[in-house]
Amino acid sequence: MNFIVFLRGVFVLALVPLLTLLTSLLAILFLVVFRGSPEKVLILPKTWGRIILASTGVSVKVEGGENLDRTKPYIFAANHQSQYDIFAIQGYFNFNWRWLAKKELFEIPFFGKALQLAGNIPIDRSRGRQALKSLQEAAKRIAAGTSVILFPEGTRSLDGKLHDFKSGGMVLAIKAGVPIVPVGISGTFDILPKGKLLAKPGRVVIRVGNPVPTSDYTVKEKHELAERIKNDVAKLLV
Numbered sequence: 001m002n003f004i005v006f007l008r009g010v011f012v013l014a015l016v017p018l019l020t021l022l023t024s025l026l027a028i029l030f031l032v033v034f035r036g037s038p039e040k041v042l043i044l045p046k047t048w049g050r051i052i053l054a055s056t057g058v059s060v061k062v063e064g065g066e067n068l069d070r071t072k073p074y075i076f077a078a079n080h081q082s083q084y085d086i087f088a089i090q091g092y093f094n095f096n097w098r099w100l101a102k103k104e105l106f107e108i109p110f111f112g113k114a115l116q117l118a119g120n121i122p123i124d125r126s127r128g129r130q131a132l133k134s135l136q137e138a139a140k141r142i143a144a145g146t147s148v149i150l151f152p153e154g155t156r157s158l159d160g161k162l163h164d165f166k167s168g169g170m171v172l173a174i175k176a177g178v179p180i181v182p183v184g185i186s187g188t189f190d191i192l193p194k195g196k197l198l199a200k201p202g203r204v205v206i207r208v209g210n211p212v213p214t215s216d217y218t219v220k221e222k223h224e225l226a227e228r229i230k231n232d233v234a235k236l237l238v
Contacts, residue, residue: 005200005201006198008055008056008057008201009056009197009198009199009200010198011055012052012055012056012198012199013197013198013199015051015052015055016052019048019051019052020048020111021110021111023044023045023047023048023114024110024111024113024114025110025114026044027041027044027045027114027117027118028110028113028114028117030044031114031117031118032117038117038118038119039096041117041118042096042118045090045118046090046091047091048090048091049086049087049088049089049090049091049092050091050092052087052091053084053087053088053091053204056084056191056199056200056201057200057201057202058084058087058088058191058199058201058202058203058204059202059203059204060088060091060092060203060204060205060206061203061204061205061206062092062093062094062205062206062207062208063205063206063207063208064207064208064209064236065095065181065208067210068095068181068208068211070095070096072145072178072179073142073143073144073145073146073147073176073178074095074097074147074178074179074180074181074211075100075142075147075148075149075150075169075172075173075176075178075179075180075181076093076095076097076147076148076149076150076180076181076183076208077150077151077152077165077169077180077181077182077183077229077233078149078150078151078182078183078184078185078233079151079153079157079162079183079184079185079233079237080151080153080154080155080156080157080185081156081157081160081185081188081189081193082156082188082189082191082192082193082194083156083188083192083194084188084191084192084199084204085151085156085185085188088185088188088204088206089149089185089206092206093149093206095147096147097146097147097148097149098118098119098120098121098146098147098148098149099115099120099121099148099149099150100120100121100123100138100148100149100150100169100172101115101120101121101122101123102122102123102124102125103122103123103124103125103134105122106120106122119146121137121138121141121142121146121148122134123135123138123168125168135168135171135172135175136175138172138176139172139175139176140176142172142173142176142178143175143176143177143178149183150169152165152166152168152169152170152226152229152230153165153166154166156194157189157194158193158194158195160189160190160193162230162233162234162237164226164230165226165227165229165230165233166226167222167223167225167226169226170214170217170222170223170225170226170229171219171222173214173225174214174217174218174219174222174225175219177214177215178214179211179212179213179214180211180212180214180225180229181208181209181210181211181212182208182209182210182212182229182232182233182236183206183207183208183209183233183236184206184207184209184233184234184235184236184237185204185205185206185207186204186205186206186207186237187202187203187204187205188202188204190202191204207236207237208236209232209233209235209236210232212225212228212229212232
């Protein structure tokens with residue numbers, strides 16, 4: 001890493017938390033004080049993502065998705081290589097969607113409140129009744145028309161390779177009765193692997209696959225569905 005790239009990485013490292021706080025406060029102000037709509041407030045996180053990407057020197061290209069019916073809800077299932085997956089999707093994934101995220105994120109001051117007000121959906125990843133309840137509530141939201149994005153691997157890849165998909169998102173899709181759309185994200189691991197602090201410039205490609213109907217699957221077949229979606233995502237990474 002040369003000195004200019006190093007300085008740029010340090011700048012972005014300092015920028016991200018400050019910009020995140022500012023964006024969260026503006027979103028809360030827009031939604032609470034000015035009573036703006038959750039749809040219109042999405043311009044704020046989109047701008048957040050694009051500023052971070054531009055500051056890092058990252059370009060993003062989105063391919064596919066032309067055949068999706070934008071009036072219907074989907075569960076978008078993407079691989080997870082880097083924190084930059086989030087910035088790239090937030091900045092350039094031009095569908096009406098919300099994050100399906102662990103409930104702990106909603107407990108972060110200001111940021112969590114902004115997530116909630118903007119219509120993002122919390123999931124309790126613990127075991128037991130609360131986890132089941134959060135899954136059922138999420139399924140209702142999705143069935144009612146809210147598209148969501150999730151990372152079925154559960155965490156960022158340590159080696160940049162695609163790992164097994166967890167079945168929770170598959171159960172959610174089956175219960176909601178909506179198709180799953182595989183999404184392959186390439187390039188982010190080279191920009192900022194897990195465990196590194198300073199990002200490098202690079203190019204990201206987001207490929208959107210064809211929707212996979214879930215009507216033929218039962219909850220007992222969740223692992224088969226997870227394997228199918230994983231294989232579809234793998235093809236988008238070639």
